[in-house]
Amino acid sequence: MKWLALSALIAPSQAALRFGCSTLTIQRLDPLVEPGALPSAHLHQIVGGDAFNASMSGDIGEQGTCTTCTFSEDFSNYWTAVMFFKHPNGTYKRVPIMQNTALPNGINGGMTVYYTQQDFNSNGNVKITSFPPGFRMVVGNPTTTSLSGSRANVGLKFVCLENKGTRFPELSDFPTKPCRGGIMTVHHFPACWDGKNADSPDHQSHMYNTGKEAFQNAGPCPASHPVRMPQVAYETLWDTTQFNSMWPSGGANPFTLSYTDSKGYGTHADYLFGWKGDSLQRAMDHSCMFNACENGRPLKSQNVAAMNRCTIKKIVNEDTGDNWIKAMPGQTAAS
Template identity: 80%
Template sequence: MKWLSVLALAGSSQAALRFGCSTLTIQRLDPVVEPGNTPSSHLHQIVGGNAFQANMTGDVGEQGTCTTCTFSEDFSNYWTAVMFFKHSNGSYKRVPIMQNTALPNGINGGMTVYYTQKDFNSNGNNKITAFKPGFRMIVGNPTTSTLDNAKKNIGLRFVCLAEKATRFPELPDFPTKACKGGIMTVHHFPSCWDGKNLDSPDHQSHMYATTKEAFQDAGPCPASHPVRVAQVAYETLWDTTQFDKMWPADGSNPFVLSYGDNKGYGTHADYLFGWKGDSLQRAMDSSCMFNACENGRPLKSQAVAAMNKCTVKKMVNEDIDGWLPALPGHHM
């Protein structure tokens, strides 16, 4: 990200958070879309607080005792579908995630999470309202099946990494060649809320996206969704390089998301709010930027070792490592 222009505004603008979260668990659980199902339909890569389980209700910020995220008051959960490599012999192997260069060294796997004021790159002076206990949302849809529809999901993109710092071009589908530095998935969530509903039947309609491509400011919120909340975004870096020498001879893409999508059109992510007390609101009302928000200015933070130590028990007993004959939850 070209953050220099943002940093120039730091003195006068409100907070922007960028922080890492190590892996909490990798399981077939989805308390937003499939609450109570053990297992859910497909495998997820999950970070955040240890209150995570198949069914989550109440104030999650008061339920967690540890978190894999930098900010120790953030018991939210953040998750995406898992990426797999499909071998020419038909077997699958899970692609591990790796930390972003902007994060401290030693994070176990790692996802980069952003809470910004407008869009992914810009900070502003809007009043940002923190999410309320019980809030949740998703972005993207695993049933998206055409390139045209994938292109319309602005803010859901892939980047073929030459190195970890690569950010362009953003692609609506999987790269068509081996990527020297791996593949990054990017998920921007909507930042306009109806101000009433903590969720909705489709987990999306209580929110409205005014996101624009790349580094343009998001548009104003409509009257139907008048409350500006933080622009939540994830960057997940997949270490695909170990599979470079196994790339199919015909040049076809060998990667597939855990629900069976080998195009990437249906890339999606889930968010379940769990900041403790008023910590997120205090951050959004402050003028701190990134790691300047740590160490009590205004947010409590923790070292990488504490992030990596936090985990949850395995609630779905199935093999997700090694070469698998089928994707977890899918029959051969």
């Protein structure tokens, strides 16, 4: 990931958001790919607004009553697959999530969310258009089963952490050795929109990716997808360190995503827009940077305690891996 030191970021006209969201729920729910399914095929970690459920439609920004995110006007939902450790005896345990050091202390699990414009230095002198109500998209595909297929998604990466500040190197599959500081998953969404459709049958075709890597300067949008939108990205830090002593002899990777992907080729993420009113557009039109956008400058924000209080009820009643389990939720136990 091309990572620029914050000291190198100079105003004005930078307009980028970086904020934390605590965990809303960990359940088998997926209103984009499997709307209405109770349960969905595999387990997800979900953050954001409390309107989240198995079937979602309409303007989500007008439906929520609380959000797990820093900005209290953001009722969007952000979710990814969950990471598990597979013990040599064949049982599984869910890997806990750590807080990013760039965020305030006390956030319960969750992820770091970014809305950038072109890179970390500039808004690119291009008008950035907010997502419309009802907008949704997916990046990556759990059916990807090859390293070449994984590498084709340049914004989907793993980082073997030396510490929470590690950003290099980026990998297209799981690390092949124990990581001293844990594992970070990175999901960057495309930022060029066709200007017409809030969704598409595959939840991807209405968007086009001109990004190179992570937060590098993205290329211009093509005529087929001419509208530049914010570059949405997630970072999730998984505390794999407690399992390092159980790493199996022979070096085989013991971690798996929640749909039995032990390579990481099919890593993917989902986004459902839910900013209230014109709040995201106001932020993109502003010159604020990261936490300087909080406290009404121009976005309303909330403290960590309020973020952590926002939850939803458990709809799918099953053990999601707090304890050792014979199979990951929705998956068949090994014989």
